[in-house]
Amino acid sequence: xxxxxxxxxxxxxxxxxxxxxxxxxxxxxxxxxxxxxxxxxxxxxxxxxxxxxxxxxxxxxxxxxxxxxxxxxxxxxxxxxxxxxxxxxxxxxxxxxxxxxxxxxxxxxxxxxxxxxxxxxxxxxxxxxxxxxxxxxxxxxxxxxxxxxxxxxxxxxxxxxxxxxxxxxxxxxxxxxxxxxxxxxxxxxxxxxxxxxxxxxxxxxxxxxxxxxxxxxxxxxxxxxxxxxxxxxxx
Amino acid sequence: xxxxxxxxxxxxxxxxxxxxxxxxxxxxxxxxxxxxxxxxxxxxxxxxxxxxxxxxxxxxxxxxxxxxxxxxxxxxxxxxxxxxxxxxxxxxxxxxxxxxxxxxxxxxxxxxxxxxxxxxxxxxxxxxxxxxxxxxxxxxxxxxxxxxxxxxxxxxxxxxxxxxxxxxxxxxxxxxxxxxxxxxxxxxxxxxxxxxxxxxxxxxxxxxxxxxxxxxxxxxxxxxxxxxxxxxxxxxxxxxxxxxxxxxxxxxxxxxxxxxxxxxxxxxxxxxxxxxxxxxxxxxxxxxxxxxxxxxxxxxxxxx
Numbered sequence: 001x002x003x004x005x006x007x008x009x010x011x012x013x014x015x016x017x018x019x020x021x022x023x024x025x026x027x028x029x030x031x032x033x034x035x036x037x038x039x040x041x042x043x044x045x046x047x048x049x050x051x052x053x054x055x056x057x058x059x060x061x062x063x064x065x066x067x068x069x070x071x072x073x074x075x076x077x078x079x080x081x082x083x084x085x086x087x088x089x090x091x092x093x094x095x096x097x098x099x100x101x102x103x104x105x106x107x108x109x110x111x112x113x114x115x116x117x118x119x120x121x122x123x124x125x126x127x128x129x130x131x132x133x134x135x136x137x138x139x140x141x142x143x144x145x146x147x148x149x150x151x152x153x154x155x156x157x158x159x160x161x162x163x164x165x166x167x168x169x170x171x172x173x174x175x176x177x178x179x180x181x182x183x184x185x186x187x188x189x190x191x192x193x194x195x196x197x198x199x200x201x202x203x204x205x206x207x208x209x210x211x212x213x214x215x216x217x218x219x220x221x222x223x224x225x226x227x228x229x230x231x232x233x234x235x
Numbered sequence: 236x237x238x239x240x241x242x243x244x245x246x247x248x249x250x251x252x253x254x255x256x257x258x259x260x261x262x263x264x265x266x267x268x269x270x271x272x273x274x275x276x277x278x279x280x281x282x283x284x285x286x287x288x289x290x291x292x293x294x295x296x297x298x299x300x301x302x303x304x305x306x307x308x309x310x311x312x313x314x315x316x317x318x319x320x321x322x323x324x325x326x327x328x329x330x331x332x333x334x335x336x337x338x339x340x341x342x343x344x345x346x347x348x349x350x351x352x353x354x355x356x357x358x359x360x361x362x363x364x365x366x367x368x369x370x371x372x373x374x375x376x377x378x379x380x381x382x383x384x385x386x387x388x389x390x391x392x393x394x395x396x397x398x399x400x401x402x403x404x405x406x407x408x409x410x411x412x413x414x415x416x417x418x419x420x421x422x423x424x425x426x427x428x429x430x431x432x433x434x435x436x437x438x439x440x441x442x443x444x445x446x447x448x449x450x451x452x453x454x455x456x457x458x459x460x461x462x463x464x465x466x467x468x469x470x471x472x473x474x475x476x477x478x479x480x481x482x483x484x485x486x487x488x489x490x491x492x493x494x495x496x497x498x499x500x501x502x503x504x505x506x507x508x509x510x511x512x513x514x515x516x517x518x519x520x521x522x523x524x525x526x527x528x529x530x531x532x533x534x535x536x537x538x539x
Contacts, residue, residue, distance in 0.1 A: 080239075080264055092264070092272055094282065098236050100262070132277040176508075199504075203513040207464075234515045235526065 002170050003060035004035040005049050007119045010155035011064045012037050018163050027052065032170050034058070042084075042105060042122030049126040059135040061169060062123040065143035065155055066103060069112035073148050076162045077101040077115065079138035084121040091124040094134040103140060112146050139165050177202060179211065187214055193227055200230050239288040241266045241340070246291045249345035254377055255291070268292070273321070273338045280506045283339030284326040284431075289376075294319075294344035297353045302363060307489075309361045309394060316366035319343070319350050319379070324372045325400060326431040328507040329459055332367060334499030341368070343377075351382050360393045371399035371417075372433075374406040384408060387415040398456065402434040402442035410450045417446050418454040418489075423473035426461045429511050436473070440480050447482075455481075458491035460531055461511055467534065474538040488539060492531050494524045 006012040012028070012035060015021070021028035021035055028035040034056045038048035045062070053060065071077070078096035083089075085106040104113040105121040120138055127136040141158045144150035180201045184194055201211060212230060217223050238261035246252050247265075256263065266272060269292035299315035308314035322341035323332060344350070354362060364370055370379050380397065384407075387395045391414060398418040424436050434442075446453050455477075463469055477483055493511070495503070500523045504512045516523035525531060 080262075090267065090271065092241070092266070094278070094286075102264070128277065132279050133275060134279045134282045199513055200515065202508065203510060203515065206508065206510045206513055231515055 001058040045119035046122035046126040053130040061137040066117040066140040245293040251345040280339040290342040311361035313360040316363040320368040325433040328429040328509040334502040371401040374403040402438040404442040404445040459493040
């Protein structure tokens with residue numbers, strides 16, 4: 001699953017169309033994507049990112065446009081460093097590719113930097129409460145420069161030009177031990193027994209051994225004996 | 236992707252940083268302090284191990300740490316280890332570093348002269364310089380050993396040990412003094428498969444031969460012994476190979492089986508889904524060990 005966080009509707013519209021997302025309580029979804037439009041600014045970005053992640057704690061990308069005094073319009077960058085202009089605090093996303101940049105996050109449009117936006121630090125702060133650092137991703141496309149004025153009508157085209165970035169990020173995070181989880185849930189176990197049994201079964205699977213058949217247990221003693229016999233069979 | 240370096244502002248003008256940046260032309264990301272990256276919570280160790288990233292920093296208040304009582308002090312009244320580098324290039328599935336460090340990105344402290352200066356103050360000391368890292372594995376990035384070897388020449392009352400799985404001996408200078416020790420950690424190839432990014436057994440053996448020919452005092456560590464399938468056959472072939480290739484009777488050999496603090500093992504299981512981490516070890520006194528540890532060690536000793 002991939003969460004997509006955009007600030008503005010024009011940033012979301014092409015993504016919604018391309019991935020055929022359906023609206024459900026202000027979250028646009030299909031079986032691989034949850035998208036939320038947060039509104040402009042750090043605070044709105046943080047609040048709505050947190051709301052989304054509380055329900056769907058998956059890898060998340062802040063995808064949108066930014067201003068620049070260095071790059072050309074339509075150039076896209078992963079972000080490897082966010083500097084919050086007001087607090088001077090820096091954030092370092094772990095996931096970025098060859099073409100990456102730092103970005104300055106400001107509260108209101110005032111001046112240009114290498115890259116500048118109004119949401120990145122709020123998004124990162126909120127996402128970091130829920131996710132490990134490599135699952136927090138930012139991708140920004142230059143929409144305006146000191147000599148090229150921001151035009152919201154151009155935003156959908158800019159997003160469309162970089163939509164392949166999202167396609168590349170959509171990967172199925174399939175749990176390789178789903179069958180083990182199912183097996184464990186089918187037996188009445190104490191918390192400690194669950195941990196012991198899970199470790200035994202993961203070891204068996206890593207050794208390419210088949211998982212054991214679960215007998216019908218009459219009482220807790222039989223469960224304990226079965227786990228002991230499985231443990232002894234490993235040596 | 237090309238190399239990425241996180242660099243402290245205070246480290247930017249150091250000789251070491253300039254050398255690495257000139258040699259590799261990396262993407263450079265400026266940071267205020269290495270702990271902003273290294274000490275963060277919620278990092279993915281394995282993800283980071285697969286990135287080509289380093290942190291360059293300046294170490295304040297350099298001091299050496301006391302060596303563990305579980306390791307030999309080699310008869311010296313003082314046993315310390317240096318932390319010039321935190322973390323390792325390799326990603327061994329049984330390594331305790333995965334259990335203690337929050338980040339998979341190695342930190343290199345750039346003020347090497349200050350480490351050497353501090354070491355000059357030591358007396359009658361066994362000093363391990365590759366204790367929570369593999370210093371020789373980094374020799375392709377910068378010649379870290381040169382100054383330590385010069386120090387050993389100057390300070391005869393300290394024994395300096397560099398422990399390694401690397402095969403980078405071609406990058407080492409010739410004719411070191413006898414109080415500079417290179418200890419090679421060796422495993423059969425059935426075990427080196429758990430030592431991700433580390434050289435094969437054959438390459439390490441070749442490196443030992445080169446080190447001996449350059450005049451290094453060499454030792455071997457068969458540690459940790461890992462109980463793989465067909466354990467006896469695997470280790471018998473391994474020891475026979477070492478006997479065939481190396482003057483084994485002249486090289487001191489240290490032997491140990493896998494053992495680890497149980498909390499480190501718990502952390503390691505989250506990082507490595509591996510038959511080494513998930514082996515059903517016996518837990519006693521908060522340590523995970525093989526139930527038949529003594530038999531395993533006796534078996535290897537019998538082969539030697």
